[in-house]
Structure formats: C-alpha cells, structure tokens
Amino acid sequence: MYEHDVLVIGGGGAGLRAAIAAHEEGADVAIVTKLHPVRSHTGAAEGGINAALRDADSWEDHAYDTMKGSDFLGDAPAIETFAKNAPDEVINLEHWGMPFSREEDGRVSQRPFGGLSFPRTTYAGAETGHHMLHTMYEQVVKRGIEVYDEWYVSRLAVTDHDDPEDRVCHGCVAYDIKTGEIAGFKADGGVILATGGLGQAFDHTTNAVANTGDGPAMAYRAGVPVEDMEMIQFHPTTLPSTGVLISEGVRGEGGILYNDEGERFMFEEGYANNEGELASRDVVSRAELTEVNEGNGIEDEYVHLDMRHLGEDRILDRLENILHLAEDFEGVDGLEEPMPVKPGQHYAMGGIEVDENGETCINGLYAAGECACVSMHGANRLGGNALPELLVFGARAGYHAGGRDLGEARIDTGPSAMSEEEDVNTPISPGAVDAGDEDIAADGALVDPSEVIDHHVTAEERRVEELLEKDDGVNHAEVRADVQETMTENVNVFREEGNLKEALEDIRVARERYQDVYVRDPSRTFNTDLIHTIETRNIMDVAEAITLGALAREEFRGAHWRQQHQERKDDEWIKHTMLAWNDGNPEIYYKPVVLEGENKTYEPKERSY
C-alpha cells in the first residue's frame, strides 16, 4: 500500500495546480495519473485564460459576465470566488515563467472573447493550454512532487455507511499500466479528483481519447451526486472530419462565419445582432446547425470560418497554431481559403457536486476542474473560463486538503441539500444491471482505513481477474461505439424527448452487452485493452447521467435546448438537476441555485448578445 497525505487523481491542469497547492501547505502529496502529466488534455486548450487584471476591468464585471453566460444557473458564491481569485492565479503563472503573449510595454496581452464585456482573455498564442500545462508540470518537478504516471485509478476506497454524507474516502485503488500491479493508495488528508472531461461519451468531440469521465463515474457510484450533467457545451468551431478544435481566438481576432450563400449569418439572419460571431458558444452552435438544417450548410454539414482578411502577419503572430491544425487535420490552408467548421462536443459544465472549497459530500473526497461542478459555468461556459477555473478551484481543493482554513463554504452539497424530488418517466430502468457491482464496501461496518482500502483492492483484483480470464465475449470497442453514436445522434445540440428516450434505451442495451464484455489481451504488461474496457463502463454511466438530466430539464437554458420547451422557464427551473446513484437505482432531485452574491443578488435577465 502506498501512503501520502494527499492524493491527486489526474495530472492535467487542475491536478497539477492542486498538487502544488497541497505541497505549499506542507502536505506530502502525490499525483496518480493514467497519462504522464504532459500528455493531459489541458494541453489542447487553445484560446486563453480570463482574468480581470487591468484597472479598467473589475472582478465584479467578470463575475457578472460569467453569471449571465451561465444563463443564471451558476452559483454566485462559486462565480465570485472564481472571479476574485483568477487575477492572482494568472500572475502566479506568469511568475512561474508561462510564455504569455505580450504587449509592446512587456505586459501580458489580453484579447476579446465571446460573452465578455472587457477584453480580459490572456493567452499564449493559440496554444495557451499547452504552455500552462507545461509551466505547471515544471513547477511540480521543481518541488519534487511524486507522480505515479501511467497508473490508472479505477476505484475509490470509500466506507459503506448508508448515508453518503456519512461516508469517508480513505484513498483509491490503482492499476499500474506497465506492470499490471494493483495497489491501494491511502491518503489521510484527502483525495482530489481531477480527471478532466467526459467527451468520449460522444463520437464527435474535441476531447482526447483519454477523456472518459472516470472521475464523475467513480464519484457517482461511490455516492456523490452529479450535478447539471445535461449541460454539455458544443463548441461552434471544430473541424468536421476529426473534431479537432479551432480556437474561439479566431473569432476573437475578427474571424467571420459564412454559410453556403456567402451570408454572414450571425448578423444577417439575426442570431446575434450585436455580438455576431462573438456571441456565446451555445448561441453560435445553434445558429450554425440551424443554417445547416435549413439547407444553407456546405455539403449539408458545416459552415465556413474565414480569417484571411486578418492578414498573414497577424495570423502568424497570434493564430499560427490554427494554420497547422487546419492543414494537418483538414487539409485546408487558412491563409488561402476559409476553414470548414461545425459544432462538436467540447466541455461538460456539470459534473461531481462540490462546494467552493472543492469538497464533495463524502468526507475526504474533493474534485476540481472539468470533472467537478461547483457550479460556476451553470448552463453555459464562457470561452476562456475553463483554464482559470481549474487554477482557482484546483488550488482551493489542494489548499483545503493540505490543511488550510478557507472558511465555511456557502454552497450546500449532498442529498440533504435537496429541495425537490423528481420522478421522470424513463423507457427503461437506468443504473446498474448487476446490483452486486457496487463501488462502496458492502459487507457491514467497514471503517478502518486500511481495511477499507484492502477491501477495494480485493474487489478490483477480482474484477480484473474476471475480465482477463474470459476467453470469449463482447469487445468493449463495439459497446463504446454504440454509446457514442447514440449520444451524438440523440443528445446533441437540439434535443427532443423521443430521441432522449431512444438514447436511454440504447445505453441500456449497451449496459446489458457490457455484462459479457471480455478482454482479449491476456497480458499484464501495458494492457490497454483492459484499461479501455474499464473506461467504457465509466462512459456508459456518464452518458446515461447526461441523458437523464436532459430528459428531466423541460426548458431551454444555455446549452440545453428542448424541442417541446423552447423557452427559459425561470419560475420553475432556476435549480440544479441532481442525480444520485443510490446504489445502482439512480434518483433525480433538485437543489436551488444560489443567486445571492457577496454584495448583490443576481437578477435573471434575458440573455442576448
């Protein structure tokens, strides 16, 4: 058994920031990650990091933009904590050597981004995430923080109390990909989930192959509610063939969207008369798909993003990376021709329910970054707000787990925060097919930390043994592809009740097939067949959670649009969709959105750009 004060699961931006913070508090912290940290998908973030750095700007304006962008589904304490701390975090990065793009006077540059009332997006070319990830990993190396890389965490070591709020997380179980060793990891200070995105629940996504929602799925099965899972951001500018992201920075610098008629449709068709291409991402994605559905798409599939008029110098200076991406992954020269783009799954606003200090309702279990839901993005995340989020809340989770007093959180977590129950009609029973498959210890009063971990190690060894021993069965890749296809087909930008139900049925069929899944590769050495098979289970759980949330929320808010409910219903729906695993029989309930900030209450207004 490996022992540390604090364990961070995931080596991307949130994980690295959390580890540095815990280390600053004097904790013995280790990072356990299925990829070497520099392989993490934070590195693919392109556009930038929002922070109110200048005198003409203020954290209050940043908070308001974020709340408005969230379509009033974000919680004010989370948003205000975020906006206040973002500037310090950006300057921190600068002090750690981040190669930001610069102004003539040598200060960090900022550019306009969608939904922002001030050009407050700091950046490093169009590869901001890459530089941020490497800058923070460098600081981890400098501090000598231990990293278990290519160790796959497959289970949390949580006690078996009936009420999730009584449960304690003592560590986790991880599988050493290189050797096949299954080991327990113990942490008395806390376990911080920082596993990133869940885009692999969809088949057209900007997310990496590794973004399989491991954190949300593990926390959910261990008893932590997942929040606002239906809120999925579809980025308006992804390359049609691969889903590779073309940064919002292109539009921030002045890039223009055209339909097949050569119309600048964002203005000419009235989708966003003021902001045009720089309207919020959900608005632009729906506009593009509406154009395509009305027959104005190119090849009935995509629209054009043109940046040629910006000139070669400016493009090379600020968007060079975009030229490479368009060339390498779509065969298009962005200096000579417009780039084809269409919406693609990009980001999960929802996730593991946490408070401003990163704590879940399970004692000792934290989450930060994309896998978590504080909630600050609500129904729609603004471009440039993900990177500062993982800095601010990664740091807070790390400090808190490391022992720093951050004050009482204002956001309530756990089933006790429920304000209203829900009974949604589903065509199938969602949840576990096999009730014996539980992620909490289930044999009586197991409370001793080491015993809890041993119990989970044994359970994991048994699961791996079973998967490896079967000689025959279903290949997980088929099951995964089925889930991804139904999600992109039925739980996309435009959502309709019948389609959502169809997706639930498809996921159920996938769950049943998964009962027969087997791992063809018998090896203990670098068995990616095994790892992907375990990940596919997580993909099914998060896909189902997304779909259940989408079915429950009968309104149109932010990224979530429903065919039969095309209006925002503030009287009824300013509340978070919560989903509890409930030992395999998922339950939906709601908890209130907190609109009361420190000095003011945010009044929901129509969100127009």
Place this chain on the structure above:
Amino acid sequence: MSTEIKEKETETETEAETEPAESSHKTRRMEQKRQRAAQRDLEEEAREEVDEAEETVEIKVFRFDPEVAGKEEPRFDTFHVPFFKGMTVLDALIYARDHYDSSLTFRHSCRQAICGSDALFVNGTQCLGCKTQIADLEDHLDSTIRIEPLPHQEVVKDLVVDMEHFYDQMEAVEPFFDADELPDGELEEQRQDRENREKIKMSTRCIWCGACMSSCNIAAGDNEYLGPAAINKAYRFAMDEREGEDRKQQRLNIIEQEHGVWRCQTQFSCTEVCPKDIPLTDHIQELKREAVKNNLKFW
C-alpha cells in the same frame, strides 16, 4: 425513477445474475457460442468494409509482449485497413485494433499533435502517428506501411517504448522557471519584451514526444547524452530574460558538461523529425556559442 417498461429489465437482470457465477455448462457454452459469433460478425464487418472500400492500405506492425506466448519473440503482423481521405497512421492503427486485434498496443490520446504520446517509426522515420497522413507516405496504396516503435528505446510492448530515460534527461536540465527575483506588489507581473518572447517561442513548443532523441545517432551511442529535447528545454530557460544572469550561468554549466551540447555533431536529424518544427540543432549551436562566450568572460 419510474419506468415505462418494466418487464424487459427484470428479465435481463436474472440472466445477468446467473451467468458469471454458476451457470450450467450448457448455458455457458451457448453464451460462448453467441459471443464468438459476435466477434466473427465484427471481423466480417471489417472484411466487408475492406471489400467495399475503393482503396485499402496494408500496415505491417511490430509486435512484442514479454509475457504472451507467441509474442515473446518480436514479429510483424499485417493488417488490411480501408483507406479514407484524411486518414492518418494513428487512424489505421485504431481501426486495426478495434476491428482485428484488441491487444494491439500503442499510446495515443489527443489525436491532434499536442499530447506527444504517439511518436512512432513509420517507414523508417520518426513521426507522430496522428499527424502523419497515409496519403503523404510514398506508394501508400501499393506498398506496405511499416510501423515500428521508436528506435533506441526499450520496447515495453508492441509500439510502446519505455520513456523513463527520456524523462530523466529532461529533468536533468532543471526544466523549470526559476527567476532570481520576482516583482513585489499586487498583481505585479514580470515584463518581457516581444522580441524575447519571440526568441523562446519555438523552444516552448516541445511536446516531449521523444522523436528527436530517437533519431539522434549520438544519443544512441551515448546513453548519458542529454539529447536534443532536454537541451532545447535548457535553451528555453537560458534565453528567457525574465530569469536573470545567475540562473543563466547555472544553466550553461549544466549543458556544457561532458554529455551536453558539445556531443552534438550537427547532423540535423532531430530538426528533421521534430513534429513541432523546432529548430533543435540551431538551438544547440546557439548554446555552444553562449557557452564559449561565457567561458571567455571568466578568463
């Protein structure tokens, strides 16, 4: 949560419960038969896709697993993959794995040349699988594409190599920003002029893929040689004016040691294979000049 249709679910649960534990011999055999059929369907589907595809490519992939019978001795397996426009080497590998042999092992994650996981040796050249278009390979439809793990590194399995040595060399150059002093005051940033940022720009693009190190003859012969990636990392900090003279001094001392910059014989192989177009050889040469200047200063 209420359910519209109950029966279906109960039925399958019973099935599921009895299956793994102690199902009768017959049920088990039936089940196996059904599953074998499913696997056959998958392979059949692949065959059909290959037949239907107007063009296919043949990839020959290095296989090795120290603990699996038949794979302990390295061998090559050949897969036929339907070709589509825009297909990359990584796409071909994924197709082969998902349709023919799920034990085919290779690292990959972002699919967009930023995570640096999938540096491979394709037709005798180091490259990123995700960034290498099949159509750009010579005679891609007529001849076999040979895919091997990065040379000069220990093979863990199939196309996966041990990256530990590479990481050790990266860490040996103290790869972290370390300013002599930081500005005081709230939200006070260090200033950096645009020229200086431009100077280090290319060096900061490194994605740690290891292609350069694998292509370097010197690194192949001298295991202690820092290698192009690590020296480039040192360059990135030594040239960053925010760090200050003292730190630069220490950095030059590191890269000037016996297995540092002077080993480089300017063969440019690293520069040629770098998927991020970093002028590695130029950076190494510039550090040599800096080191000479530096030594003269203390004379």
